[in-house]
Amino acid sequence: MSTRLAKGGRLIDRAAALEFSFNGKRLKGYRGDTLAAALLANDQMLVGRSFKYHRPRGIVAAGPEEPNALVNLGSGGRLEPNQRTTVTELFDGLEATSQNHWPSLEYDVGVVNNYVSRFLPAGFYYKTFIHPRSFWKHVFEPVIRQSAGLGKAPKDRDADRYEQAYAFCDLLVVGGGIAGLQAALVAGRAGARVLVLEQNAHWGGRAPVDGDVIDGKPAGQWVDEAVAALEGMETVTLRARCMAAGVYDHGYVLADEKVADHAPGDGRPKHRLWRIRAGKILTATGAIERPLSFAGNDIPGVMLAASVRDYVVNWAVSPGDRTVVVTNNDDGYRTAIALREAGLAVPAIVDARASPAGDLVARARALGLRIEAGRGIAKVKGGKRVTSVAICLQAGEGAVIDEIACDAVAMSGGWSPVVHLWSHCGGKLIWDMEHACFRPDPARPPLNHDGGALVVAAGAANGAMTADAALLDATAQAEAAVAALGMKPKKAKAPLAEAVVEGPMEAVWIMPQGASIELKSKMWLDYQNDVKVSDVQLAAREGYESVEHTKRYTTLGMATDQGKLSNINGLAVLAQALNEDIPQVGTTTFRPPYTPVTLGALAGEARGEIFQPLRRTPMHGWHEKNGAYFEPVGLWRRPYCFPRAGETHEQAVHREVVNTRTALGLLDASTLGKIIVKGPDAGKFLDMLYTGVMSTLPVGKCRYGLMCNEQGFLSDDGVVARIDEETWLCHTTSGGADRIHAWMEDWLQCEWWDWQVYTANVTEQYAQVAVVGPNARKLLEKLGGMDVSKEALPFMAWADGTLGGFPCRVYRISFSGELSYEIAVPASHGAAFWEALHAAGAEFGVMPYGTEALHVMRAEKGFIMIGDETDGTVIPQDLGLDWAISKKKADFLGKRGQQRNFLASGERWKLVGFETLDGSVIPDGAYIVASGANANGQGNTQGRVTSTYYSPTLKKGIAMGLLHRGPERMGDVVEFNTVKGGTVKARVVDPVFYDKEGEKQNV
Amino acid sequence: MKRYSVFAIAREALRHHTGWERAWKSPEPKKEYDAIIVGAGGHGLATAYYLGKNHGIRNVAIIEKGWLGGGNTGRNTTIIRSNYLQDSSAAIYEKSRSLYETLSQDLNYNVMFSPRxxxxxxxxxxxxxxxLRTAHANALQGVQTEFITPQRVKELCPILNIDGPRYPVLGALWQARGGTGRHDAVAWGYARACSEMGMDVIQQCEVKGVRSENGKVTGVETSKGFIGCRKLGIVVAGHSGQLAEMAGFRLPVEAVALQALVSEPIKPCMDIVVMANTVHGYMSQSDKGEMVIGGGTDGFNNYTQRGSFHHIEETLRALIETFPIISRLKMLRQWGGIVDMTGDRSPIISKTPLGNCFINCGWGTGGFKAIPGSGWAMAELMAKGEPGPLAAEFDMWRFKEGRFIDESVAAGVAH
Amino acid sequence: METGCNMLLLECPYCGVKAEETELSPGYEAHLKRFGPGSTDEEFEAYMFARKNPKGVHFERWRHTYGCGKWFLAARCTATLEVFGTYPAQVGEPPADIIEKIKARRPDWKGYK
Known part of the structure; x- marks a missing residue:
């Protein structure tokens, strides 16, 4: 059984006992425990079920590479599925439940998959479930979906918050082991701005566990001193619990800091996402131990050897009373020695190598440990827990020589440098024969924006596998990195670690090497996804020869650990099956993030109402107070209507229309784009921008203008006012202000840069109110301050002045067909001015109206709306706006595009009005049907509706739309389709339904 | 070639699956073919398949620089739909969708088309x-869609937040027979079927040049030597510009990066595909339980398969607002693809200035769903030398005439 | 095969700020010659649609939108994202020093035309 040892544990505080629960069971641990350590201390080796076969799964590792020990952590708004117990710091009250089983962890019905696993090899689903056709969606897939997945789906909104922060540094050091700390010391002493990230809560990495001695001191002491020295350096920042997730181009690094995972609900953000811009990145990310592929290597109790050592040394937890060590390298002996020194039994060290030698082997011999050289494990026995191992010759086919009773197996298949961050941005790898691993190829690093190396690797991450080599490498790499940054490293003695002479490792990819297919179908490569040696061999046999094919076909390395344990082993098996060398087969892709990152952290503070920037007009508060129903317009929110108690939106809109047409309406038009264009060449410039002529507009007057893109399609419209000789004010659509301003600048800066024109987007500098209706003038006259009479301020004129004491600019323009003034006041006066209009307008029947009433009224007048009548494929000529296009100008933006034959054709759909024969409203989006069908069997069309409303003024449905040769077909009856089938008949009419002569707006 | 079935699996299980054959052969190239397709992604393989199946042209090689299906076919979010606005788009995507309905049976390979x-x-x-406009257009196009209410939206997808503070859901366009498929399987299934017809799928073979005589293509220079052909089809998505240059013409396409990501797998919580175009994000749940997430493209030319990170952040903000329960899930992996965008964001299936050389590209972000239909139309074009009705509007000269097939007009719809 | 993300860093030649991509708006090909009325259909099509799309050295437009607001031009490799330099938009062709730098870094480069 696994248990807590009486003594030791360098990371735990035995004085701080914590209580937690697993599957409802109340258990005890200590501060400093990981959840995995605490579970093992409570003899909870079985922690989950595998993805495909629902096999029992135990803790394998002690770090982020853990594939098995994932739990649902917390509940409700704090439920976090797939949480790795090996990196979850224990806290008081922690609740965890195991995953992927029903009804319980111990008795899982899904394990039936395991009994028929023979029928479910890699890719079986591609070969079956083909007939009958409907069964995939309705029978097979639902079963597969239910059986797949791991953690519980959360049901509640996240109770925590996240924040994001920026950091900048010369050198980013990733990894706080001895190599990373030494590199930081070198860079810090040189005066570089250094940021050091460590994913764990503690510093030092493996060295203190492995008993290394540095400069004559225990590694732990050296680490403490190094950390203290770094903390004393002004240019160095240390950040623990912070995982570098991805390296992106131009030195951008994303790191996830677990701020309050170990203290949930304490008010701090759960995570902080760091966006780091580094001059250079040094990855001292260490290495990950590989499992060995022998039959039954997935049974709970089989663990990575170094992880077993971690549990013993760091947390005083013994994974088993009797642990068999199986290895192909000397490092496995460290575990055997650590176990023995902790007073635990090591019945045997099974070493695949024929003649192991080296300092550690000698120490193990001296301790009297039994070494089975040249041997391998034929099979692990046990169900939910290891009971024994059968020993065989590594060189043979698996004939059992001996069986050794044990309750744990510590395996070591060698070490793989963590090259993820090196690879994210294009760094290439080379195969290291000595350690049988891929390591960074210094000749082909990922490149920075200047074409130089962006990343350097150091220590074990660079293939320097022993403490002494790692420190030397870290020193050299950091010095080179500092020099490349243009700084001078200080002369300092590199720390020396006591060398431990290790014998060569021997690559072992299958144990025993001649294993039968029966054994190979019990050798797990990917524990979580249930991919075995036999599956990879099957993929190779079937022609899925590229690593990417094999990976995708078998799902090897696609589990939540992203192949940290399985990729190299799988690759080696594939290479063997293809009879090729490993480097020829290549590596799989290293995709960010290094370990999974919470989505909430990636979204940061941008949640709820501010998940996008929110733009408010100065009158927004009034609208909210007065019950406006808003609609989003770009990032703005505009009142759609102002419903009164008991009113539907439709009723409110009708009321607003009728009131505006018969009395007085106010519209908050502040969102309308306002761009000042000024300079000696401003007129010439506007003549290029607009289809019409703006240079001839007299000062004091307004003119409606259209803008097209270079293709000739309508892009924006609005009223332009000539302010003075050199100044024009261009109104744009609400959504268009920023786009049009950028468009103007584009032309001015990149094409006509010798023209003297300046632009300024003053949209938010002014609040603007449309005062509309027969009583509009009465209201303004009551406020007083300037002459707004027909004579002083005729239609399409503007004037500066004051109204009711407010400084304002009044435009006599109308988008409703009524007597209308659009009044701009400085934004800071907007709210007060709006309220003053309401107060003074009460006697004239004033009401606010929203965007929908605006739409209805402009449709009644046959005014087009960008985005309704236009959709990016419509040219002004389609809309009967030829009058707004200058025939005289040699050039304007869009003119050449409109000359292309498809646009210049007479066969285009053109704007007309429609009136249904029965007075009903044509459905939004309806098409006008034509006879017959096209070559693809689709019903022919000859037009479509673009705006369709019930007109409360005319008390019937009105519509505008585009019809093939429309203006030539006045009086024709056409049919609009409906989605239910059937059609609506309508007569082609003039699009101006209301006040055709414009008498109302000109009064 | 052995047929795949549950019986075949049972038979093979008895001998530990040691009897399975290669899904496709890996031959050395012959000296000459009737037709060469450059690009063994979904579109190229489908083109070859329908050349053989519909037109009896089987002396065909499909040449691939890397591994088959290793480009955008294996890098997308696997959405299949045909609720397009413009007639020509709706026609080819609906053809495609309907071919997906029976593709597993046609290919004897389960591509897991799931009309969810x-x-x-x-x-x-x-x-x-x-x-609403699209729904009306679809009604005439024979594409089954409907506009549904927010309440129905909530019923179909209970984890969806329809009352968000910024962009409450006002309704949705719903295509019940749209869904997802298994992207790799589509490439693999077509490759196997092509191989079975005697076609050569030649991987790890890079095209270095296009050879022509008298304005007509005669073959391609490759890393495995010159290979002659009577007809050439270029179906290489993001790398179309390079191939067109070799063939001596310039294409109206630009290569940009598109990104996607998946979360860690969780138990089923979402049975349908949801696209939220106003906020730029879409999401579905794979059969493995991963939430599959996609967003917008970058605005600059890029061949690195690495898109801008801020798009990932924007997409996730949008989706967490839309699906609040995903906030505590974790991003498992994230990747990019190079997509080729045309001037109107619609594809090109066209003859080219070079005789007997045809091009199929410009699928932008919408390629996966189009694979069978695109292959069908391209095969017809290559076999007959002239486009059939499906491809007729997608010629590369439409830009000159201003004859756009613009899908973004509906509502800024991402493909 | 690599696959991750980028986050370009470009120096604005006007304000000297090393601006992150989120501060910038991309604008595709630089040094375009506009074809307006009087041009042939072919010229107009080439100007509008047949934009350069090289896998390698590319000249492109960027606007320092959330900074000084200026458009500037950048020489960048689309295959590696290496930036050879940025320069003001008010020039007809790339500056000589940037051309030299590109030639040094990419001996096979065929030139900007």
Whole structure:
């Protein structure tokens, strides 16, 4: 059984006992425990079920590479599925439940998959479930979906918050082991701005566990001193619990800091996402131990050897009373020695190598440990827990020589440098024969924006596998990195670690090497996804020869650990099956993030109402107070209507229309784009921008203008006012202000840069109110301050002045067909001015109206709306706006595009009005049907509706739309389709339904 | 070639699956073929398959620089739908969707087409009108879609937040027979079927040049030597510009990066595909339980398969607002693809200035769903030398005439 | 095969700020010659649609939108994202020093035309 040892544990505080629960069971641990350590201390080796076969799964590792020990952590708004117990710091009250089983962890019905696993090899689903056709969606897939997945789906909104922060540094050091700390010391002493990230809560990495001695001191002491020295350096920042997730181009690094995972609900953000811009990145990310592929290597109790050592040394937890060590390298002996020194039994060290030698082997011999050289494990026995191992010759086919009773197996298949961050941005790898691993190829690093190396690797991450080599490498790499940054490293003695002479490792990819297919179908490569040696061999046999094919076909390395344990082993098996060398087969892709990152952290503070920037007009508060129903317009929110108690939106809109047409309406038009264009060449410039002529507009007057893109399609419209000789004010659509301003600048800066024109987007500098209706003038006259009479301020004129004491600019323009003034006041006066209009307008029947009433009224007048009548494929000529296009100008933006034959054709759909024969409203989006069908069997069309409303003024449905040769077909009856089938008949009419002569707006 | 079936699996299980044959052969190239397709992605393989199946042209090689299906076919979010606005788009995507319905049976390879339904949320009034327009267009095009209410949206996808503070859901365009497929399987299934017809799928073979005589293509220079052909089809997505240059013409396409990501797997919580175009994000749940997430493209030329990170952040903000329960899930992996965008964001299936050389490209972000239909139309074009009705509008000269096939007009719809 | 993300860093030649991509708006090909009325259909099509799309050295437009607001031009490799330099938009062709730098870094480069 696994248990807590009486003594030791360098990371735990035995004085701080914590209580937690697993599957409802109340258990005890200590501060400093990981959840995995605490579970093992409570003899909870079985922690989950595998993805495909629902096999029992135990803790394998002690770090982020853990594939098995994932739990649902917390509940409700704090439920976090797939949480790795090996990196979850224990806290008081922690609740965890195991995953992927029903009804319980111990008795899982899904394990039936395991009994028929023979029928479910890699890719079986591609070969079956083909007939009958409907069964995939309705029978097979639902079963597969239910059986797949791991953690519980959360049901509640996240109770925590996240924040994001920026950091900048010369050198980013990733990894706080001895190599990373030494590199930081070198860079810090040189005066570089250094940021050091460590994913764990503690510093030092493996060295203190492995008993290394540095400069004559225990590694732990050296680490403490190094950390203290770094903390004393002004240019160095240390950040623990912070995982570098991805390296992106131009030195951008994303790191996830677990701020309050170990203290949930304490008010701090759960995570902080760091966006780091580094001059250079040094990855001292260490290495990950590989499992060995022998039959039954997935049974709970089989663990990575170094992880077993971690549990013993760091947390005083013994994974088993009797642990068999199986290895192909000397490092496995460290575990055997650590176990023995902790007073635990090591019945045997099974070493695949024929003649192991080296300092550690000698120490193990001296301790009297039994070494089975040249041997391998034929099979692990046990169900939910290891009971024994059968020993065989590594060189043979698996004939059992001996069986050794044990309750744990510590395996070591060698070490793989963590090259993820090196690879994210294009760094290439080379195969290291000595350690049988891929390591960074210094000749082909990922490149920075200047074409130089962006990343350097150091220590074990660079293939320097022993403490002494790692420190030397870290020193050299950091010095080179500092020099490349243009700084001078200080002369300092590199720390020396006591060398431990290790014998060569021997690559072992299958144990025993001649294993039968029966054994190979019990050798797990990917524990979580249930991919075995036999599956990879099957993929190779079937022609899925590229690593990417094999990976995708078998799902090897696609589990939540992203192949940290399985990729190299799988690759080696594939290479063997293809009879090729490993480097020829290549590596799989290293995709960010290094370990999974919470989505909430990636979204940061941008949640709820501010998940996008929110733009408010100065009158927004009034609208909210007065019950406006808003609609989003770009990032703005505009009142759609102002419903009164008991009113539907439709009723409110009708009321607003009728009131505006018969009395007085106010519209908050502040969102309308306002761009000042000024300079000696401003007129010439506007003549290029607009289809019409703006240079001839007299000062004091307004003119409606259209803008097209270079293709000739309508892009924006609005009223332009000539302010003075050199100044024009261009109104744009609400959504268009920023786009049009950028468009103007584009032309001015990149094409006509010798023209003297300046632009300024003053949209938010002014609040603007449309005062509309027969009583509009009465209201303004009551406020007083300037002459707004027909004579002083005729239609399409503007004037500066004051109204009711407010400084304002009044435009006599109308988008409703009524007597209308659009009044701009400085934004800071907007709210007060709006309220003053309401107060003074009460006697004239004033009401606010929203965007929908605006739409209805402009449709009644046959005014087009960008985005309704236009959709990016419509040219002004389609809309009967030829009058707004200058025939005289040699050039304007869009003119050449409109000359292309498809646009210049007479066969285009053109704007007309429609009136249904029965007075009903044509459905939004309806098409006008034509006879017959096209070559693809689709019903022919000859037009479509673009705006369709019930007109409360005319008390019937009105519509505008585009019809093939429309203006030539006045009086024709056409049919609009409906989605239910059937059609609506309508007569082609003039699009101006209301006040055709414009008498109302000109009064 | 052995047929795949549950019986075959049972038979093979008895001998530990040691009897399975290669899914496709890996031959050395012959000296000459009737037709060469450059690009063994989904579109190229489908083109070859329908050349053989519909037109009896089987002396065909499909040449691939890397591994088959290793480009965008294996890098997308696997959405299949045909609720397009313009007639020519709706025609080819609906053809494609209907071919997907029976593709597993046609290929004897389970491509896991799952018509779980695709929902496109309308979150502004403008978007409502846009989707109503699409619904009306679809009704005449024979594409089954409907515009549904927010309540129905919630019923179909209970984890969806329809009352968000910024963009409450006002309705949705719903295509019940849209869905997802298994992307790799589509490439693999076509490759196996092509191989079975005697075609050569030649991987790890890079085209270095296009050879022509008298304005007609005669073959391609490759890393495995010159290979002659009577007809050449270029179907290489993001790398179309390079191939066109070799063939001596310039294409109206630009290569940009598109990104996607998946979360860690969780138990089923979402049975349909949801696209939220106003806020730029879409999401579905794979059969493995991963939430599959996609967003927008970059605005600059890029061949690195690495898109801009801020798009990932924007997409996730949008989706966490839309699906609040995903906030505590974790991003498992994230990747990019190079997509080729044309001037109107619609594809090109066209003859080219070079005789007997044909091009199929410009699928942008919408390629996966189009694979069978695109292959079908391209095969017809290559076999007959002239486009059939499906490809007729997608020629590369439409830009000159201003004859756009613009899908973005509906409501800024991402493909 | 690599696959991750980028986050370009470009120096604005006007304000000297090393601006992150989120501060910038991309604008595709630089040094375009506009074809307006009087041009042939072919010229107009080439100007509008047949934009350069090289896998390698590319000249492109960027706007320092959330900074000084200026458009500037950048020489960048689309295959590696290496930036050879940025320069003001008010020039007809790339500056000589940037051309030299590109030639040094990419001996096979065929030139900007």
């Amino acid at each position: 339904g695709v929902m496109m949320l309308a979150q502004t009034h403008h978007e409502v009108r846009g989707y």
